[in-house]
Amino acid sequence: MLSRIFLGLAASAALLAAQNVQNQALTGEAARSAEIAKTNPFNTEADVQQGNALFQVQCTYCHGARGEGGRGADLTAGVYKMGGADPDLFKTVRSGIPGTEMPASRLTDDEIWKMVGFVKRLGSRGLSEKAPGDAAAGKALYAKNGCAGCHRIGDEGVDLGPDLSDVGRRRGLAFLEESLVKPEAFVSNTFRAVQLVMKSGPAVGGIRLNEDDLSVQLRDTNGNLRSVMKDGVKELRRDKPSLMPSYERLSKTDLTNLVAYLNSLKGAQ
Ligand code: HEC
Ligand code: HEC
Structure with missing residues (x-):
């Protein structure tokens, strides 16, 4: 955790420096003052x-x-x-x-x-749109549909998909609904899925973390970090960019309630 904070700080300092140059x-220089x-x-x-x-x-x-x-x-x-x-x-x-x-x-x-x-x-202006659904009903749907098998809210769940603890603050209502019915419509760079078809043995699928000439690093669907040598890979597929299934099959009411629950997650503040 501490090292993550430190890395974050170092990265932001580097970003700021680059940005300034x-x-x-x-x-x-005149257009950018140090004093705010x-x-x-x-x-x-x-x-x-x-x-x-x-x-x-x-x-x-x-x-x-x-x-x-x-x-x-x-x-x-x-x-x-x-x-x-x-x-x-x-x-x-x-x-x-x-x-x-x-x-x-x-x-x-x-x-x-x-x-x-x-x-x-x-x-x-106080124009903020209120989510129309029932957040408590949405919370029950979240549990029932196994969302915590891939997502974290606070201390509960896992990190295969994005942490949803403050997703209601980070994302708007329309985006939240689209995330449920059309997960492929937007996939952030840090959550792109890959499928590795191996020359021998079972295929390996997960979230692509990193890639170089020799290997691909990924978090597999069981949440394990893995590094796979490319010379054992027959085919690297990216045709299904999101690991998340579509919840299009849910009723309109269920979707609205789930969105209301997600919208209520504003982080620990
Ligand atoms: C098999 C794993 C998996 C399951 C199950 C799953 N998700 Fe996801 N979810 C992901 C991944 C991976 C992403 C990131 C890629 C993307 O945006 O499609 C994601 C993205 C999202 C996002 C967008 C978050 C953001 O900040 O961009 C929301 C909201 C979301 N999921 C909600 C849910 C809800 C609610 C459920 C249950 C109804 C659910 N997910 C079930 C894996 C999963
Ligand atoms: C590529 C998408 C993108 C663009 C373009 C963008 N933003 Fe954002 N912005 C975000 C996201 C995502 C967040 C939420 C970040 C988080 O807290 O995780 C955000 C958050 C914010 C916040 C809230 C910060 C806080 O303290 O909570 C403000 C204010 C903001 N953006 C203003 C702007 C303005 C003004 C512009 C145009 C110059 C802009 N943004 C362009 C994606 C974007």
Whole structure:
């Protein structure tokens, strides 16, 4: 756990350093200050509208046109893991959140401040969509359908699929439903499935962790870490990118309830 935190920190420091060099090359040093203002210096109505325009181009892909969330977090809830004060949001938008899909931005500081103004407005309107289903019924469905055989929530379950402890904060409602009925529609880089057809012996399937010229490292479907030498592999198949089965067969009500349960998982806070 500690080493994971340390690795994470080292990786984010390296990322930040790389990002800084890149940005100096891109925008010149003046556009990026080391000091971050305590309150947003770009907060006129015109600034917020420019922020909206930038948001539409750079962010809706993950956060939705109205900030309702999708692959990215619901920004209309006004709840932030990394802090909701102006300088916190500035840092989140400028540097991204290392170890997640939230990317760093290459825009100038002025542009980032304008977007922060718009993000704050999204979070303060109280437009957050409430999940329509019954979360308690969804929790029972989660147990009944064996989801914990691949996922972790808090201390329970395993790590074959993504940890769902805070999935309701990280992902929007539409994305959650799509994850259940069409798991293949989006598979993050860290959870791509592979099937190894061996020259002899049974096939090996799992989540691809790493690959080099000689071997493939994977977490097999029993959760074991394995390294397989490529010279014993007849065929490396990636035609089924997700290990997760589709739950399309569930009734509309069950799906809505499961989504409500997933949406209620906001992490330990
Ligand atoms: C490739 C997808 C993607 C793009 C593009 C993206 N985000 Fe995100 N964003 C995410 C994800 C995923 C999260 C949730 C990360 C987590 O906490 O695990 C997130 C979280 C956030 C948060 C909440 C952070 C917190 O403290 O909880 C803010 C604010 C945010 N994004 C703003 C933006 C803005 C502004 C842009 C455009 C410049 C943007 N994002 C572009 C995926 C994206
Ligand atoms: C056989 C293993 C397996 C089972 C069973 C399974 N999942 Fe998954 N799940 C995965 C894997 C692997 C991924 C990552 C790849 C993907 O996104 O399709 C995933 C992704 C997800 C995601 C998207 C998470 C994110 O942050 O991107 C959600 C939500 C989810 N599963 C919920 C469920 C629920 C609810 C159930 C039970 C009804 C379930 N899963 C059953 C393996 C499984």
